[in-house]
Amino acid sequence: xxxxxxxxxxxxxxxxxxxxxxxxxxxxxxxxxxxxxxxxxxxxxxxxxxxxxxxxxxxxxxxxxxxxxxxxxxxxxxxxxxxxxxxxxxxxxxxxxxxxxxxxxxxxxxx
Amino acid sequence: xxxxxxxxxxxxxxxxxxxxxxxxxxxxxxxxxxxxxxxxxxxxxxxxxxxxxxxxxxxxxxxxxxxxxxxxxxxxxxxxxxxxxxxxxxxxxxxxxxxxxxxxxxxxxxx
Numbered sequence: 001x002x003x004x005x006x007x008x009x010x011x012x013x014x015x016x017x018x019x020x021x022x023x024x025x026x027x028x029x030x031x032x033x034x035x036x037x038x039x040x041x042x043x044x045x046x047x048x049x050x051x052x053x054x055x056x057x058x059x060x061x062x063x064x065x066x067x068x069x070x071x072x073x074x075x076x077x078x079x080x081x082x083x084x085x086x087x088x089x090x091x092x093x094x095x096x097x098x099x100x101x102x103x104x105x106x107x108x109x110x111x
Numbered sequence: 112x113x114x115x116x117x118x119x120x121x122x123x124x125x126x127x128x129x130x131x132x133x134x135x136x137x138x139x140x141x142x143x144x145x146x147x148x149x150x151x152x153x154x155x156x157x158x159x160x161x162x163x164x165x166x167x168x169x170x171x172x173x174x175x176x177x178x179x180x181x182x183x184x185x186x187x188x189x190x191x192x193x194x195x196x197x198x199x200x201x202x203x204x205x206x207x208x209x210x211x212x213x214x215x216x217x218x219x220x221x222x
Contacts, residue, residue, distance in 0.1 A: 008151075032210075041216075041218075042215070043213035044154075044213050045213070089211070097142070098156065099144075099205075099210075099211050101153060
């Protein structure tokens with residue numbers, strides 16, 4: 001099993017719809033979890049951290065399921081500007097405290 | 112705001128040249144990282160550093176070296192550039208227990 005795995009997509013979603021991505025991780029000892037957004041030919045930027053209790057930021061909701069070892073990102077009322085690649089990232093204190101990134105999920109919001 | 116600055120957005124170098132990619136961060140972060148990103152392969156860790164004059168190999172260090180003489184600066188060196196090192200190079204920094212902040216990336220082409 002890969003350390004951090006995501007469905008590459010693309011997800012083609014009509015504007016206004018709700019879309020959800022999952023990201024699975026292999027190391028049950030992982031400590032911290034993040035979602036990044038990356039626009040074409042730009043650097044990744046933090047979208048949100050993922051807390052054990054789940055967290056919400058406007059139209060975005062992130063959740064952690066430790067038992068099944070996955071994190072999720074839900075986008076409600078999607079906008080054209082949400083089109084991007086979404087990377088999940090996992091920090092593992094037991095592996096030199098590195099942050100391991102998934103390969104990303106591409107999202108296209110259709111007008 | 113955290114600022115991570117990479118010296119060049121675009122570089123074109125010839126095969127066999129020695130190439131220096133510079134990265135500077137202004138938030139006094141302990142940890143700095145160099146990744147390369149290729150289509151379908153995601154972000155792959157080349158080298159990282161948790162302190163001045165300290166360096167550790169990542170997942171794909173072959174053909175690269177690094178230098179961290181000052182806390183704010185982390186340099187990636189391609190000793191003898193090859194065409195398979197054509198890629199997007201991303202520098203990142205963070206403190207312990209925080210997310211990673213990325214530079215704008217350097218798109219290197221080796222001809």
